[in-house]
Every structure is written in structure tokens, then in C-alpha cells.
Amino acid sequence: xxxxxxxxxxxxxxxxxxxxxxxxxxxxxxxxxxxxxxxxxxxxxxxxxxxxxxxxxxxxxxxxxxxxxxxxxxxxxxxxxxxxxxxxxxxxxxxx
Numbered sequence: 001x002x003x004x005x006x007x008x009x010x011x012x013x014x015x016x017x018x019x020x021x022x023x024x025x026x027x028x029x030x031x032x033x034x035x036x037x038x039x040x041x042x043x044x045x046x047x048x049x050x051x052x053x054x055x056x057x058x059x060x061x062x063x064x065x066x067x068x069x070x071x072x073x074x075x076x077x078x079x080x081x082x083x084x085x086x087x088x089x090x091x092x093x094x095x096x
Contacts, residue, residue, distance in 0.1 A: 016083070016085055016089060016090070017083055018075040018076070018077060018081070018082070018083045018085075019075045021090065021091050022090060022091045023073070023087070023090045023091070027073055028064070031060075031064060031069065031071060031087070032057060032060045032061055032064060033060075035056075035060035035063060035064070035069060035071075036056040036057045036059070036060040037056070039056040039059055039060060040056040045059055045063070046063050046068045046069070047059075047062055047063055047066060047068060049062070064087075067087060067088050069087055070087075071086075071087045072084045072085060072086050072087065073085045073086075073087060073090065
């Protein structure tokens with residue numbers, strides 16, 4: 001007797017299934033905080049920055065605006081399904 005195995009649909013890497021197409025304010029805060037901590041601990045900056053920009057938070061915000069961070073957002077639902085979304089696919093938050 002053969003049993004049928006249901007295959008879960010895999011989300012394509014170019015389509016956001018879970019959540020809004022925008023980066024939420026909570027995701028933005030998490031990304032900027034983590035990246036600012038990395039910069040303050042000596043991580044290389046991914047952009048050419050002016051001398052007057054010395055705050056790790058402002059540098060992290062600039063990197064986020066330019067979409068140069070190689071970060072993915074994991075969004076999950078209560079049923080256990082999740083999707084990893086590259087930061088480059090999300091529309092930036094409006095009030096920057």
C-alpha cells in the first residue's frame with residue numbers, strides 16, 4: 001500500500017509570502033542595533049563614510065538605507081512555517 005506524501009510548497013526567493021513587503025519598525029530596530037554593535041566592536045564598514053559620521057548607529061542606518069547589508073529576515077507563523085527573506089527584497093520603512 002502506497003502512502004501519499006504531501007510536499008510543502010517552497011517559497012521562492014523572490015516572493016514574500018509571510019508578512020508585509022515592508023521592513024517593520026521592530027525588524028529595523030533589531031538590524032540597526034545588531035549592526036551598530038558590530039561596528040562598535042571593530043567590524044569593517046561596508047560603505048565609504050565621511051569623517052563627520054562617527055556614530056555606529058548612523059553608519060548602520062546608512063548601510064540599511066543603501067541595502068548593502070547581507071542579512072536575511074526570518075518571519076514565522078504560529079503553525080511553524082517560516083520564510084527567510086533577504087533584506088534587499090523588502091521595501092524600506094517610510095519614516096527614515
